[in-house]
Amino acid sequence: MTISQTTDTQPARIVVDDLTVTMQLKDRSFDAVQNASFTIEPGQTLAIVGPSGCGKTTLLNVLGGFTGATTGEALIDGAPVGAPDEHRATVFQADAVFPWLTVRGNLEYGPRIRHAQDAASKARTDHFLQVLGLEAFADEFPKVLSGGMRKRVDIGRAYVNNPRTILLDEPFGALDEITKEQLQDELVNLSVSDPKTLVFITHDIEEAIYVGDMVAVMTPRPGRIRKIIDVPFARPRPENVRMEPAFQELRREIQSLLRND
Numbered sequence: 001m002t003i004s005q006t007t008d009t010q011p012a013r014i015v016v017d018d019l020t021v022t023m024q025l026k027d028r029s030f031d032a033v034q035n036a037s038f039t040i041e042p043g044q045t046l047a048i049v050g051p052s053g054c055g056k057t058t059l060l061n062v063l064g065g066f067t068g069a070t071t072g073e074a075l076i077d078g079a080p081v082g083a084p085d086e087h088r089a090t091v092f093q094a095d096a097v098f099p100w101l102t103v104r105g106n107l108e109y110g111p112r113i114r115h116a117q118d119a120a121s122k123a124r125t126d127h128f129l130q131v132l133g134l135e136a137f138a139d140e141f142p143k144v145l146s147g148g149m150r151k152r153v154d155i156g157r158a159y160v161n162n163p164r165t166i167l168l169d170e171p172f173g174a175l176d177e178i179t180k181e182q183l184q185d186e187l188v189n190l191s192v193s194d195p196k197t198l199v200f201i202t203h204d205i206e207e208a209i210y211v212g213d214m215v216a217v218m219t220p221r222p223g224r225i226r227k228i229i230d231v232p233f234a235r236p237r238p239e240n241v242r243m244e245p246a247f248q249e250l251r252r253e254i255q256s257l258l259r260n261d
């Protein structure tokens with residue numbers, strides 16, 4: 001089932017053009033991100049992989065409006081990224097569920113604080129409770145949920161707001177392999193049923209290929225985009241796509257780029 005979208009909730013087009021973010025320490029400065037450029041077409045997922053400390057989160061923070069560009073620019077639908085707003089949602093590795101609200105209450109939180117609770121937001125809440133397998137837990141408090149279920153609540157909460165862009169910072173990093181693969185599938189399925197422009201940071205090469213339409217491989221500090229690789233597999237992903245030679249070949253290529261071979 002798909003949910004209808006109005007024009008102001010269409011997925012965003014993101015352009016990052018020669019972006020550098022310089023961090024100022026007490027006695028020196030350094031570039032956390034250097035001369036990064038890429039374009040994400042509406043509804044596409046860009047996965048970003050790179051070594052620890054290479055500037056992935058900094059890049060995401062620029063797109064979220066939490067950090068400014070030092071030089072270059074980041075544009076969303078042609079306009080420079082501004083302060084955080086309801087058109088962008090963020091999902092972090094640590095779950096951000098509110099323990100004092102039920103699962104349904106967590107999903108309804110965004111529309112409630114925006115005074116935008118109406119029949120459409122209720123329908124979206126019901127829809128995402130259902131597609132994320134949370135229906136049976138709708139009236140439970142998060143303390144009874146597994147890590148995977150809590151992550152589903154985070155994802156549902158982002159989607160219920162109907163943002164144009166969702167920024168995900170290693171969202172599945174703390175989950176076991178099986179749960180991680182289930183959530184990767186659910187996210188890819190959502191990208192078909194309810195397209196948003198996604199930026200997905202991960203350390204996990206297979207995950208990057210599985211969820212991404214493109215994978216940006218970053219260099220160690222200062223973080224540059226080493227290469228952007230197109231992922232050729234259909235959405236939803238064919239069963240056992242991870243075992244396909246083309247998938248394994250991409251994995252080897254990214255591994256080699258990360259090792260700087």
Ligand SMILES: Nc1ncnc2c1ncn2[C@@H]1O[C@H](COP(=O)(O)OP(=O)(O)OP(=O)(O)O)[C@@H](O)[C@H]1O
Pocket residue numbers: 023024025032050051052053054055056057058059221
């Ligand atoms: N506010 C800040 N002030 C100074 N340095 C910072 C600040 N935020 C991040 N850094 C530094 O900038 C670099 C990039 O950090 P960032 O968190 O973006 O990397 P990352 O690739 O997301 O790392 P990880 O994969 O380990 O989460 C790091 O060296 C980090 O220590």
